[in-house]
Amino acid sequence: MKAKLILLGCWSVMALVSNSCLATNGDSTVIRHHSPVTDPGNAGLKLPAGFKALKVAENLGEARHVAVTPLGDVYVKVQSSKPGKAITFLHDNNGDGKADVVKSFGTYRGTGIIIKGNYLYASSDEDVYRYKLNDKYQVINPDQPEKIITGLINRHQHESKSLALDNDGNIYVNIGAFSNSCQVQDRAKGSKGIEGCPILDSAAGIWQFKADKLNQAYGDGVKYATGLRNVVGLDWNTQQNQLFVMQHGRDGLFDMFPEYYTLEQGNELPAECMYALKKGDNAGWPYIYYDGLQKKKMLAPEYGGDGKKTGGENAIDPVAAFPAHMAPNGLLFYTGSQFPAKYKNGAFIAFHGSWNRQKGQKGYCVVFVPFKDGKPSGDWEVFADNFAGITNIQSPGQAQHRPCGLAQGPDGSLYVTDDVKGTVYKITYSGK
């Protein structure tokens, strides 16, 4: 019944398109594309003046990261282990912005997806695959991807393997720490941090592999950067030719150490940090965290810290710091020309939204940071808001939508995924 309705809907749109074409051209074989419609009320989102939004698709399941092809087709990585549901392909036949072809393929959970050249890359929580694209940038063999990386550690905590590629044939994979702060007993009150944290050997960093070599294991890769607790959003900044990542900061400063931190400090510490990485960099986890209020690297209480002692002399500083616990799941440097000039080369960050602030959660929005010469040139601001559909969120389960992945379309539109209801939003700028 639903399928019939959708068909009927598609048919009536098609009929409208061909009618208008007939009227203007007298030639029914020419299909003129509609200019993208936008949803009434911008699909529920709050946006700056001049921006509009529409839902390209919804109810896709847990839509994690997203990639858009040079022809505007959309591939969404869905967090599902159901057969044939790993990746959803969206195509818009009539140019109204709404997907009217929705197909899915692949069987594996996972978050990462990205397009580079003639390949689509996607990750499970252990492996990375690539799919060859045809001249229309569509996957040729959805059931026969090449496995390029295999056997990455997955212990259920911080298990997403997010992806970025540079312009020299390398792929970067986040391997998150399977721990909060490398304690002897994870998240246990009073449990000390392990000296010489062994998790750093196989996780808590970014690994670099070759994008075109099959079956690479740890030994074939390079530990590119370490001391990063968990990175879900990362992007290759083509202007700087450098990898930028967003770290999920640690939990539990107040819960585990009420002798050093108040509830309010637990809510506000540590900062969610953006790092610009060079090969060999160390961001300091688990020994330190970044206090965004004092703008200092602080010794972690599991390793002798008390909320006052600083640490991490060899650890890099973040290039930008955001309020604690907001869970940055998507990072995108905007290179398009559709948006006003201030957005060019700046960073969009999708904050999934916090769960461990107490008495009111934060995030659930997409923010923007202007950039100049590879550094933030101004304060961050909320760009797209009201994904949650409610104010005063006490518990993340109350949010109707949570932003997760970001991608830029060939026309400079911004795509945002939501992993609660599986919505794909497209944000455009018209100036009106």
Add this chain to the structure above:
Amino acid sequence: MKRMIVTCVALSAILSLMAQAPKTTPGQQSKIRGKKVYEQYCLACHQVDGGGVPHLNPPLKKTSFIIGDKTKLIDVILKGMQSSVPIDDEYYSNNMPPHNFLKDQEIADVLTFIRNNFGNKAKAVTIAEVKAVRAKQP
């Protein structure tokens, strides 16, 4: 005006009823104490509404572990739980640390509170039951 008088009469009736209400039962007292334990040790992860966090921390609403076998549930509090163990066919990313530092009374109270809150309705947990499970710990 008439409405106001009616409201006042109704209010005072309720108030006097409350004043005359019988003392809270031991079960209710346990729930009240349990709520405090919950707020201090459980709420940060399992949330104010017991809803948990999708994929990170399991919900406590009608979860089989919560309303099911008491021995198993007490065991989870004492030993904690690893994220590799599925809960009602779902995996949750965060490990739960052991809470064996809680007193028998606190564990009985918090479990009684959880089993009779968030839409749950299950039998209270007693101190004796917690003691018995703790005695079997290695």
